[in-house]
Ligand SMILES: Cc1cc2nc3c(=O)[nH]c(=O)nc-3n(C[C@H](O)[C@H](O)[C@H](O)COP(=O)(O)O)c2cc1C
């Protein structure tokens with residue numbers, strides 16, 4: 001097992017000094033947060049949705065400043081917010097991920113339907129292993145557990161879309177298509193997740 | 208037996224379409240009924256929870272205090288994460304109003320103030336469908352203040368997860384919804400039931416998506432009508448959706464009446480593909496694996512499937528053909544539980560890691576003769592000693608595989624390679640060839 005070194009570039013980043021926390025949420029984000037807070041009896045319960053807002057606002061991941069901003073806005077401690085965020089696999093805490101996150105399901109049904117061959121192909125094409133990002137910052141590859149779309153095995157998740165069944169021959173075209181998409185699927189997913197939790201009347205009020 | 212479609216009969220994404228197939232008539236009917244009468248219909252129906260445990264639904268509904276002293280909550284478990292299952296996904300995508308109507312009926316029966324539908328964040332198509340259905344329901348006055356002039360207020364919110372299988376466990380889901388790490392809480396008899404102290408220490412009713420989706424049908428047609436389906440079984444009533452995948456010709460969701468034979472389900476899914484039937488995991492990765500002989504005998508029902516040694520679970524039914532290496536399959540199962548263990552209790556956190564490591568050395572060709580006993584011992588120390596059901600669920604499949612397919616383990620350990628030596632079986636291994644360590 002890998003030891004985590006605090007000074008290591010992939011290790012746990014340092015928390016910013018509380019006095020130095022700069023609040024960077026856009027007006028839209030602040031209004032979204034206000035609307036979401038009305039869904040729960042206390043601020044603590046809005047931690048997950050607020051982390052999603054932060055992940056979008058900070059460019060698809062959660063640097064220490066994003067954790068700090070969530071903590072300040074919800075009046076919780078940095079440690080608590082970081083502790084919550086690190087539990088969930090879809091928050092990218094501390095280190096940026098690629099503009100396009102390709103997640104390969106290798107769980108049971110996908111396993112027997114050839115997911116590891118798909119994964120091999122992706123690794124070879126992108127020149128990275130699971131958990132790594134290409135040098136140009138475009139792709140991150142992850143191995144994920146059952147996406148619960150096993151009727152379409154083998155399945156990939158690319159941002160907010162499922163793709164499946166995929167075969168090896170389609171991989172090259174998929175990568176080219178994504179490479180030429182200048183937008184960030186990672187940010188788009190966070191944005192979609194925030195929006196799906198807002199009611200129509202709340203969205204109308206947000207400018 | 209053919210399919211019997213109730214929940215999957217229609218696709219109706221919009222409110223208009225849903226109204227056209229009789230949508231929200233059951234809700235109107237419930238509003239005119241006494242609250243207890245609604246619960247009594249659910250009792251008569253014999254409905255059991257579709258999330259995995261098969262707990263009688265009416266007991267939960269009836270357990271919410273009738274004298275209201277606090278806010279009451281309804282929580283829909285839409286975190287579908289059990290490997291092999293994709294029924295809640297289809298229910299939310301194709302008929303979101305059916306799920307919402309079920310939650311509204313439950314909300315009315317239990318005097319709830321607010322409902323949440325906790326959807327896994329990967330399911331964006333579901334989240335968008337449910338969100339727009341909720342928007343439509345608000346616009347028509349089906350949700351919100353003073354619903355249909357009854358004086359009852361009920362709000363419904365979508366809450367998305369962030370990637371965690373454990374958040375499907377009900378108390379972990381509540382932790383997560385309250386802004387915590389998705390770890391489970393102490394349960395009865397050591398702590399009050401969620402129906403007394405759930406979300407924010409208030410009475411909370413939690414059911415699975417499919418369970419809620421059954422409610423409108425039961426209220427509309429009566430509990431007795433519902434209970435007539437599946438009457439050939441001991442104690443399983445109505446229909447159940449099975450998500451069929453693996454080596455079958457037509458993978459997909461199939462809704463059948465309880466009492467249907469497992470082999471009929473396989474036929475519905477187009478039969479086995481690429482070779483003879485070898486094994487089946489009938490109810491999601493957590494349930495014990497069956498061999499072809501047991502599949503031929505099995506009848507689908509909570510008690511009936513138990514007779515061949517497995518469970519209905521969540522209905523995630525995976526069939527495997529003869530090219531499947533059981534050891535490799537269990538290696539991947541062990542990996543799933545290792546990665547998803549929340550880490551709160553030692554037997555599961557450490558045990559799932561060991562189960563994986565031992566399987567890993569076996570499939571790399573470095574298995575030791577004592578590994579079979581070691582696996583059995585570790586499973587015995589996880590099962591029943593873990594804080595929540597995930598630990599037990601990590602042990603059961605392996606215990607079953609060691610019992611049903613012991614020769615596959617023995618062969619692999621002795622020869623350093625799988626007994627199933629076909630090109631197709633190689634697909635299951637992440638390492639091109641088993642490499643000796
Ligand atoms: C590890 C674990 C994961 C679970 N995942 C789910 C799930 O994804 N969906 C679900 O409905 N129930 C899941 N359950 C079962 C729930 O704890 C709970 O029993 C269920 O939501 C109750 O609803 P029901 O009575 O309608 O079945 C899980 C249980 C465990 C132990």
Ligand code: SF4
Pocket residue numbers: 373391547548549550551552553555556593594595596597598599
């Ligand atoms: S059994 Fe596993 S998932 Fe459940 S509390 Fe223990 S460590 Fe967490």
Ligand code: FES
Pocket residue numbers: 105106107108109110111145146147148149150153154155290291292
């Ligand atoms: S096993 Fe890959 S989606 Fe279920």
